[in-house]
Amino acid sequence: MDALTELAALLAERARIDVDIARLTGRSARPGDVGEFIAARIFDIELAKTAVQAGYDGRFSSGPLTGRTVNVKLYGDAYAGIDLGTHPCDYYLVLSGPSSTRFAITGVYLFDTEQLTAVLRERGVKIGIATSIRRADLEAARIYPDPAPTAAFTLTDVHRKLLTLFS
Template sequence: MTGKLHQLAALLRDRDELDARIAAFTGRSARPGDIGEFIAAQVFDIEPAGTAVQAGYDGVFRSGALAGRTVNVKAYGDALAGIDISPHPCDFYLVFSGPPRPLGAVRHHQWQVSAAYLFDTSRLLETLAGRGVKIGIATSIRRADLDAARIFPATNGTSLLRLTPEQTALLNLFGAHVI
């Protein structure tokens, strides 16, 4: 048993070193949410909030159709498991999601962007309230909610934002096919 603990301690030290490198690069922590915020800022021209703990939103779109609007960025292994909706106001939620969670045994869930969703907060809250959904941590959403808000890898006809080929290529860097 102690051999396994020594191995685990060494692996955690290695992970801590890598997390420190990521944090130094992004200027924030290496937590999935902070990495998602960094990626969103680069891909969508978002001015990050002055602090990583800004109430309600993580940044403001600097350009494009959403310029001047606030956004709360979320990164999840699987967005269908629910999204955290803050009581503090923001205009949009930008959600990065990995692939659906595997059923069965616990295993490593790689950090990847399989899909991105952009929700208009007021419309989302209205939809959820109409269904009687409790708003807060791990707010339950339906597949149809995600499909309506999807902006990556493909958009639907009512999407709030159409990605440029460059934005699509940048998000593809974090896809499942990348090794």
């Protein structure tokens, strides 16, 4: 019974925290919505008016990708695969952390959707939920913490500082 009482108290506390997170983000406290909020603030992305926008979550508002659409993903471990939708978007921005239950962003990857899907189709990979990608694909798209030489985006010191808030 003690474990149930403690669990009930912890879930009530988590519900209060989720309400505060939703108030702050203007969306739910689900990981995907939290990831979109973080990405929008760090990478200057104007999010779509609704969290259920088909294909992409927003558009880059500044920098070399201004106006390009982006689908933001937040995963405990991006090495387990990423969800690629059938609706078009220009880029996938993947925020990844450890596979533990602790929230952290330890890696950020930016994929050019057209290039990624072409490579995957060439390999015969089924594209959809939990699309299998190779470690080399992730490493080539890495922009944080150590950008790949082929990175499509260069982080500023401000980007890095903000990302370290979540490491």
